[in-house]
Amino acid sequence: xxxxxxxxxxxxxxxxxxxxxxxxxxxxxxxxxxxxxxxxxxxxxxxxxxxxxxxxxxxxxxxxxxxxxxxxxxxxxxxxxxxxxxxxxxxxxxxxxxxxxxxxxxxxxxxxxxxxxxxxxxxxxxxxxxxxxxxxxxxxxxxxxxxxxxxxxxxxxxxxxxxxxxxxxxxxxxxxxxxxxxxxxxxxxxxxxxxxxxxxxxxxxxxxxxxxxxxxxxxxxxxxxxxxxxxxxxxxxxxxxxxxxxxxxxxxxxxxxxxxxxxxxxxxxxxxxxxxxxxxxxxxxxxxxxxxxxxxxxxxxxxxxxxxxxxxxxxxxxxxxxxxxxxxxxxxxxxxxxxxxxxxxxxxxxxxxxxxxxxxxxxxxxxxxxxxxxxxxxxxxxxxxxxxxxxxxxxxxxxxxxxxxxxxxxxxxxxxxxxxxxxxxxxxxxxxxxxxxxxxxxxxxx
Amino acid sequence: xxxxxxxxxxxxxxxxxxxxxxxxxxxxxxxxxxxxxxxxxxxxxxxxxxxxxxxxxxxxxxxxxxxxxxxxxxxxxxxxxxxxxxxxxxxxxxxxxxxxxxxxxxxxxxxxxxxxxxxxxxxxxxxxxxxxxxxxxxxxxxxxxxxxxxxxxxxxxxxxxxxxxxxxxxxxxxxxxxxxxxxxxxxxxxxxxxxxxxxxxxxxxxxxxxxxxxxxxxxxxxxxxxxxxxxxxxxxxxxxxxxxxxxxxxxxxxxxxxxxxxxxxxxxxxxxxxxxxxxxxxxxxxxxxxxxxxxxxxxxxxxxxxxxxxxxxxxxxxxxxxxxxxxxxxxxxxxxx
Numbered sequence: 062x063x064x065x066x067x068x069x070x071x072x073x074x075x076x077x078x079x080x081x082x083x084x085x086x087x088x089x090x091x092x093x094x095x096x097x098x099x100x101x102x103x104x105x106x107x108x109x110x111x112x113x114x115x116x117x118x119x120x121x122x123x124x125x126x127x128x129x130x131x132x133x134x135x136x137x138x139x140x141x142x143x144x145x146x147x148x149x150x151x152x153x154x155x156x157x158x159x160x161x162x163x164x165x166x167x168x169x170x171x172x173x174x175x176x177x178x179x180x181x182x183x184x185x186x187x188x189x190x191x192x193x194x195x196x197x198x199x200x201x202x203x204x205x206x207x208x209x210x211x212x213x214x215x216x217x218x219x220x221x222x223x224x225x226x227x228x229x230x231x232x233x234x235x236x237x238x239x240x241x242x243x244x245x246x247x248x249x250x251x252x253x254x255x256x257x258x259x260x261x262x263x264x265x266x267x268x269x270x271x272x273x274x275x276x277x278x279x280x281x282x283x284x285x286x287x288x289x290x291x292x293x294x295x296x297x298x299x300x301x302x303x304x305x306x307x308x309x310x311x312x313x314x315x316x317x318x319x320x321x322x323x324x325x326x327x328x329x330x331x332x333x334x335x336x337x338x339x340x341x342x343x344x345x346x347x348x349x350x351x352x353x354x355x356x357x358x359x360x361x362x363x364x365x366x367x368x369x370x371x372x373x374x375x376x377x378x379x380x381x382x383x384x385x386x387x388x389x390x391x392x393x394x395x396x397x398x399x400x401x402x403x404x405x406x407x408x409x410x411x412x413x414x415x416x417x418x419x420x421x422x423x424x425x426x427x428x429x430x431x432x433x434x435x436x437x438x439x440x441x442x443x444x445x446x447x448x449x450x451x452x453x454x455x456x457x458x459x460x461x462x463x464x465x466x467x468x469x470x471x472x473x474x475x476x477x478x479x480x481x482x483x484x485x486x487x488x489x490x491x492x493x494x495x496x497x498x499x500x501x502x503x504x505x506x507x
Numbered sequence: 508x509x510x511x512x513x514x515x516x517x518x519x520x521x522x523x524x525x526x527x528x529x530x531x532x533x534x535x536x537x538x539x540x541x542x543x544x545x546x547x548x549x550x551x552x553x554x555x556x557x558x559x560x561x562x563x564x565x566x567x568x569x570x571x572x573x574x575x576x577x578x579x580x581x582x583x584x585x586x587x588x589x590x591x592x593x594x595x596x597x598x599x600x601x602x603x604x605x606x607x608x609x610x611x612x613x614x615x616x617x618x619x620x621x622x623x624x625x626x627x628x629x630x631x632x633x634x635x636x637x638x639x640x641x642x643x644x645x646x647x648x649x650x651x652x653x654x655x656x657x658x659x660x661x662x663x664x665x666x667x668x669x670x671x672x673x674x675x676x677x678x679x680x681x682x683x684x685x686x687x688x689x690x691x692x693x694x695x696x697x698x699x700x701x702x703x704x705x706x707x708x709x710x711x712x713x714x715x716x717x718x719x720x721x722x723x724x725x726x727x728x729x730x731x732x733x734x735x736x737x738x739x740x741x742x743x744x745x746x747x748x749x750x751x752x753x754x755x756x757x758x759x760x761x762x763x764x765x766x767x768x769x770x771x772x773x774x775x776x777x778x779x780x781x782x783x784x785x786x787x788x789x790x791x792x793x794x795x796x797x798x799x800x801x802x803x804x805x806x807x808x809x810x811x812x813x814x815x816x817x818x819x820x821x822x823x824x825x826x827x828x829x830x831x832x833x834x835x836x837x838x839x840x841x842x843x844x
Contacts, residue, residue, distance in 0.1 A: 078523045234523060306838070319838035389513040391522070398521040406512055424522050431529040431585060432627030436780040437731060438527075440787070445837040450785060468836050476521035483527045484627075490519045 071297035072310040074444045076477045078234050078300055078398065080273060084357045084364045085237040090245055092368045093381050095173050098147075099372035101127065101138050102154050102162040105411040106207045108134030113163055119146045120168075124175045124350055127163055130196055136209045137199040138163070139348040141370035143171035155394060155411065157404045165372065178346030183256055191260045198342040199349040199412070203334030204228060204239075204303065205395050207413030210335055214261065216324055222261045223327040226312060227254050227336055229270040229277065230296060230303035233396025236416045238353040239333045241366045243270070243277040246337055247284040251291060253340030258290070261329055266291040268333075269308050273298045300398060301475040305330040307444050319471050334415075354410060356382045358397075360389035360419030369410045376406035378417055388421040398476045431484035439478035439488060445471050449478035449488045456491035464495050472496070527728070529626075533586040535729045539720030540593055540775065546716050547709040551601040554666045555709050559596030561605040562637075565612025566592030573621040587626055591615050594634035594775060597710025598768060598815070599641070600652050604668040607645055611637040631822045632782045635815050642815075652683055652707060683707045684766045685811040688758055700765035707767065714765040721774035730778045733790035734797075738773040739764060741798025749806065757806060769801065772814035782822045789825075789832035796821045 104110035111128035121127060121140040128138035144167040151159040167173075186194065196211040216222055227250070231239040243250060254266045270278050272295040285291045296302050296311050306317045308330065315326045323330050334352065341347040350371055357364040362383030369378055375392065379385055393400040394414050410417070439449035447468060455464045469492060478488040547555040570588035571580060582588070592612045599608055615637025623629040642649045648665070684695035684707065700714060710717070724730040742763050749757035763769065777783060777797050784793050797817045804813025 076525065078525070310837075316838045319836060321838070385513060389515075391516045391518055393520060393522065396520070397523050400520050402515070402517040402519060404515055404517055420522060425516050425518055428524070432625065434529055434532075434627045434780045435783075435785045436529075436532070437785045437787070437790075438728075440785060440834065446834040447836055448785070448833055467833075468839070471836055471838070480521050480523055481525055483525075483532055484529045485524070487519070489521070493519070 070294065070311045071299055071302070072307040072444055074442055074446065074477070075299045075301060075307070076442050076480050077298075078480060080298075081234045081357075081397075082237050082240070082273070084235070085355050085366055086240055086274075088237075088241070088364065088366050090238075090241050090353055090366045090368055093370070093373065093378060095142055095167055095370065096373060096377040097167055097169070098374060099140075099142055099144075099165040099167060099370065100152055100162050100374070100409040101141065101165065101372045102152070102160055102409065102411065103128055103131075103138065104154075104160055105138075105371075105413065106136050106201045106209050108132070108136075108209055108212075110161060111135055111138050113149050115146050115149075115163070117146050117149055120144070121146060121165065122176070123171075123173055124348055126197075126348075127165075134209055134212050135196075136201055136211070137197045137348070139199055139350050140165055141350045141372045142167040143173055144168040153405065153408065155401060155403055155408045175347060175350075180346060181343050183343040184259070186260075188260060194342070195339065197348075198338070200335060200338045200342065201349070201412045202332055203338060203352060203412065203415070204332035205399065205413050205415050207411065210331065210339070213329065213331070214257070216261065216329075220324050221327055222263045222324060222329045223265070224313070224329070225254060225258045225261060225263045225266045226305075226308060226323075226328050226330045227266060227268040227333055228303055228305065228308060228330055229268055229274075229281075229333045230308060231274070232271060232298075232300045232302040232304075233398055233400075233415070234300075235357045235418050236355045236396050237357070238355045238366055238415050240274050240277055241355075242333055242337055242353055243274070244280055247281045249337045249340040249344075250281065250333055251284055251286075251289070252344060253336035253338075254291065255289070256339060256343055257329075257331065257336065263329065264290060267312055268293045269296050269302075269312055270294070271296050271298045271302055300477065300480075301444060301473075304444065304473055304475055306473075319468065349412060352410070352412065352414070354378065354414060355416040356419075357416065358393075358418040358420050359423065360386045360392075360421045361417075362386060371412060372409045374407050374409055375403060375417055378410060379406065379419070385419060386421065389419055390422050390425040391420040393418040393420065398480065399474065428485040430486060433484055433486055436483060438481040438483060442477035442481035444475065444477060445473065447472055449492070452495070453478075453486050453488045453491050456495045461495045461499050464492075465499055469495060469499075530585040532727075532729045533590050535724060535727050536775065537586060537590050537593060539723045539729075540597065540710070542716040542719055543597065543710045543713055543771070544593065546713040547597065547601075551709060552662070553660050554601045554662045557605050557662065557666050558599050558601060558603050558608045558709060559593060561608035562596035562599070562612035562615075563589055563592030565609040565614075566595070566616045566637075567612075569613045569616035569621065573617055582625065585626060587620070588616055591620070591633045591637070594710075595637045597771060598634065598638050598708050600649060600707075601709055602651060602663040602665045603641075603648055604665055604670075606668070606670040607641060607648060611641040614640045627781055629781060630825070631819055632776050632779050635776055635819055635822075638815055639819060652686075683811065684762075685805065688762070688766070688811070694758070694762065695766070697761055697765065700762070708771075711768040711771045714770045717770040717774055721770075724774070724778075730774070731780070731783070731787075731790050733787060734778045734783055734794045735773040737791050737794025738769075738777060738798045738801075741795045742769060742801060745799060745802045749802070763802065763805070767805075767812045768814040772801075772818055773797070776814075777818050777821070782825060784825050784828045784832065786829055786832040786834060788834070789828040792828050792832065793821050793825065796824065
């Protein structure tokens with residue numbers, strides 16, 4: 062059944078979690094004071110890890126290049142603080158594994174003022190130079206995936222981008238970092254969007270915002286200069302509205318074919334944070350060394366929207382927010398639907414970290430699992446029209462190849478199925494296990 | 508500021524849930540059946556309590572008896588045993604001996620659910636399986652319809668019959684509307700059908716109250732509306748077509764709709780999530796199949812009522828239907844099963 066498009070544009074299926082955004086949506090973005098220890102993992106983006114270009118003991122300025130891209134699908138890293146390189150080696154990352162990283166000790170007496178590079182004459186850059194500049198600025202997708210932006214912007218010959226879609230949906234509950242960014246820096250957003258649009262040769266910029274942020278829609282609309290080809294499109298409040306293929310469906314009514322990319326339907330999608338980062342680099346010379354993070358959830362004393370230098374330990378961020386309340390049981394990096402749990406307060410804030418959410422016993426209470434009663438709620442939730450209940454059953458039987466045949470790799474792990482399941486079956490978690498097994502298992506030697 | 512860090516769990520996202528749980532959904536169905544159960548008490552008095560109560564006791568006892576020792580009693584919390592007993596009770600004739608009702612409940616859970624592996628694994632609707640067992644074993648008692656009670660405490664003697672003793676069938680037996688239609692070509696007035704002033708099983712008499720419960724379940728998103736809607740539409744269209752052929756011989760659509768167990772079956776039994784297709788398209792096919800089979804059995808078969816067998820037959824077809832009705836995956840062509 063095709064639902065009638067009564068009010069707002071949307072995709073089909075999906076779920077409606079409570080927003081939980083009132084905790085932070087009215088709080089202005091503040092700056093976290095500088096601390097002492099910073100850790101920049103070399104592999105904090107999707108793709109090849111970066112290669113360090115500094116040595117232990119070397120003094121670095123804030124904003125100075127400390128690692129260069131390790132390949133095409135890789136990006137540069139810059140020092141988030143002025144200080145000295147303490148160590149280059151394996152350090153514990155967000156997922157608990159040891160991974161190469163650069164540890165920097167901040168100079169307690171430094172002003173931490175960036176001496177920015179002068180603004181670039183971006184208009185005279187060729188597309189290749191522009192893409193290389195984005196890579197050297199260390200810019201990645203700021204919505205959570207941390208996919209290097211220059212890769213996304215590189216369009217193969219013969220493909221045309223007609224629409225630049227700026228993703229301001231922020232459909233994850235609790236998170237308000239994109240919302241605040243749109244409210245407080247609409248000029249930067251529009252400048253960045255103009256740069257990207259012109260460089261891609263797109264006809265139009267469309268900024269998609271969920272309708273629960275009317276103030277953002279209004280402010281951005283007010284800042285659009287007459288004649289500027291920008292439209293703000295209010296979208297239905299529904300999770301996962303911010304998944305790029307869903308947003309394309311909502312805005313253009315087009316399905317991106319499975320296994321293909323938005324560019325195959327002439328669209329390029331970027332998060333608002335990414336667009337602002339691009340503006341900050343080309344107009345103000347600031348590489349990606351900090352980002353906006355929402356600190357919220359029932360376990361945090363003073364929720365806030367913060368500008369956090371990358372590499373700041375979560376401990377420092379939480380301390381700035383008044384510490385943790387008693388009963389804290391889980392900290393999620395990112396949103397509550399797709400974020401990742403962290404095992405220690407010492408892990409650093411990364412480029413893809415949109416939120417630090419602190420949950421207590423209430424949210425993490427053990428939920429009794431019941432057998433699947435085949436109610437079909439997961440099928441009605443899955444925005445990709447997959448059959449999650451079958452995936453769960455197959456995953457439990459370790460029939461991973463069968464899952465592959467049923468397109469398990471079309472799943473984006475949005476978590477709608479687990480959210481909707483009345484039997485508390487960890488469906489998306491089982492799917493992740495299966496995908497992990499399929500991706501990493503060793504094929505027997507032929 | 509040397510406080511111990513909290514012990515952090517590593518539960519993987521999503522951390523949020525929509526709030527509906529399986530036991531709650533099952534309890535919702537019980538609540539939805541309360542008006543119809545009340546009507547059964549109103550029309551049939553204490554004998555309704557005895558029959559339905561015996562079914563529930565039998566069902567619960569089977570659930571407890573066949574549970575693993577370590578988890579005995581735990582599976583009762585999902586309320587499915589009580590629900591199965593209640594549903595079965597509502598499909599039985601009011602004068603049925605209590606021991607038969609008890610046995611039906613016991614068989615419904617043991618052969619209808621436990622033997623398959625418990626909740627979620629059975630192919631057939633347990634309550635209907637229990638009823639099919641009773642109909643096969645005690646055909647006379649199962650087709651003897653005691654008339655509505657005079658007073659609340661007037662219990663037909665047959666209710667209290669001892670096991671395996673031939674109960675004296677009460678002098679007067681009243682026929683069901685479907686029986687009268689089939690064997691005597693006598694039509695019951697529609698108003699009686701809608702409000703339940705007819706002979707028949709305990710819970711099938713009041714179409715209106717059953718519909719009320721169905722609306723509650725639909726509002727709570729506990730039932731797949733496609734199934735009752737497709738059953739009802741199929742029955743109406745099919746019987747309307749038959750009426751056009753021969754209005755004398757075939758029952759009218761509204762009669763087909765409100766007589767017998769159609770409402771009870773369409774709203775509460777065909778929609779059992781475990782035994783009906785999980786895919787939206789499958790739900791339509793399932794409902795249409797049930798509707799067609801109901802009319803075929805009622806009109807051309809040897810039995811006056813066909814809802815039970817129609818649903819059980821479509822239960823058997825459910826895995827097949829699911830296999831061929833997988834939704835089209837986003838961004839893929841049509842043939843992506």
